[in-house]
Amino acid sequence: MTKSQRASLLLGLALVLPLAVAGMAWAGGASLDEDDEDQSNAGVSFFGFAKDLDRGGGVADAKVSAEIKNRNASLVTRTDEQGHFKFSGFSKDIDPKDVEISCSKDGLKLQRTVRRQPAGGDAATSIEVDCLMVKR
């Protein structure tokens, strides 16, 4: 599929998606067909590392929380062995500025977070956030 074909397909899906999703909830909510590659209704994603400033390197199995301002909800995941985490795209109606990332881990405390646009990345679709942690 060419880029223009894919763009057309994504546009088409974006137009029909609200109807499609509303009409195709099967047993408990699954749909007839799914396309994991299509992220046309996804907003900004966040990714980054939890880093141990004292020892260097990533912090594995740290709890990472994403709090959304003025929404009574949060998203929680844990870092992998390299200290990496990722939250896939929030709803498009979420302003990235309203998403606050924090990390916690027994024996460590969060010194600060560093938020930046990834090298060569698109700030509109993904934001890199690192949690800088030190010994408690």
Add this chain to the structure above:
Amino acid sequence: MRTRGPLRTALAGILPGALLGTLFSANVTFAERLFDSSNLALTGHVTSSQEGAMEGVLVSAQRTGSPISVTVVTDHAGRYGFPADRMPPGHYALRIRAIGYELGSPPGVEVAAKGTVTADLALRKVDDIASQLTSTEWLISMSGTPEQKRPLIECMSCHTLERVVRSKFTADEFVGVLKRMANYANNSTMQRVQARVAEREVPEDRARRVAEYLATVNLSKRDRWDYELKTLPRPTGAATRIIITEYDMPRGTIAPHDVRTDADGFIWYSNFVEPYIGRLDPRTGAHAEFAYTLPKPNFPAGALALEPDHDGNWWLAMMFQGGVMKFDTRTKTFRHYPLPADLNSDTAQQSMVMPRQSHVDGKVWTNDVNTHSILRLDLATGGYERVDPFQGMPIGANRQHSPYGMAADRDNNLYFMDFGDESVGRVDAKTFRGTIYPTPTHHSRPRRTMLDDKGRLWFAEFAANKLGMFDLDRESIKEWDVPTPHTYPYDVYLDRNGELWSGSMSNDRVLRFDPQTGKSVEYLLPRQTNIRRIFIDNTTTPVTFWAGNNHHAAILKIEPLD
């Protein structure tokens, strides 16, 4: 150590030597008790000209006029044996299950009050194994990518995939079929098909994409499938050491969905397609039904989730009838809690209910599949509160979050499975604050769940073919693969020994899995069995597995011999 000469001789033919060592230790008494009453009522060897003695053949016996059938499995020597205390005197019909084989002329046997009957069974190869394949085996066999096959898992809610692959629909015809199927209610079986009231639109392009694939794996263009029919192996070793009891329901339309035991030893179940709650006495096979009036008579009947409250009353999630229903086990009366008018649309659907901790705060949790939200019933007022725990949360394309399996902690905070997508969720009972925990596996579609007494939430990841555990204190998730691809586990239950049990909607097998060692045993079932909610009775030794056969009007009991 106690030994009995005749008993030991009899058992030696039935149970592998490895088990005997355990069996006659002081700690394991179940198999000994089972076979001790008066030795065996019926025994024999199963052979075929191709294999000689056959291990892993399921032999079932059903007494004339009885709703109960008992199944045992042949050992490594092809030997089977039925304990006398499971076979009252009478005439029994025998049947077998062994992929690729059939019993030439199904024999009947007369079992007397005393003595042992011997019936050796000679199996013959079938000419065509297609009719013996499970949905899992069709999925393993058929050509196509995982993405192409994935939509097929929705079909199994109502029927096996044999119906799909034997069809002769062209792609064009399949588009219409898929649109028609989408307008049947979830709570439909082949014995009782129910149409939705609110019509559902199916986008043409998506239906066509699925239809074009299905027309490549069915018989629309050929007389015979052009892919090899692959089968799962017969049981061996530990997988043969069980006794299975099936209790046929009095009507073929009964669809037991959730099955639970009560303190008196009765089995209760929700009927997925009819307005009854059912009760089975497993000691006698006696069956009783308690009928309720349909709140919305023109809508699909039946309830899905069945859960007890603190006082032992049963609660039903009323699906398209709307709201939840309480069954008072003392007075045998029902009380319906209808949805408010603004929620009670033609598409309103409550599949889950969680009343277990309602004594703490007077609240019962449920869900609304239609609005992808969680509802909470106030028992004092009968009013419902609506909660959206997914505000602003990520969601994959073409999907919707959809709260499904539920559990409540001691403060009646809710934990739920996001069956539409990939998360475990929590709703705080006091603030309604939602916390979402994505599973490590993308688009896992976690389904049913149970909370153990150590604060661990165990759940089945339906689409990921995994079992999962969420640690409430650590807020972390761990996953384990189930051993057979395309199992699609619906539910999981942790027994008192720390082993997990799970059932499948697709492969007629029950999984027993030790998360500590990673070892697993898969027990093949005697008949086509679409398993939904499962239950482990931890009061027996060994533990006892219970489930409903949702499509074939039976309740299933498995007793492992070790």
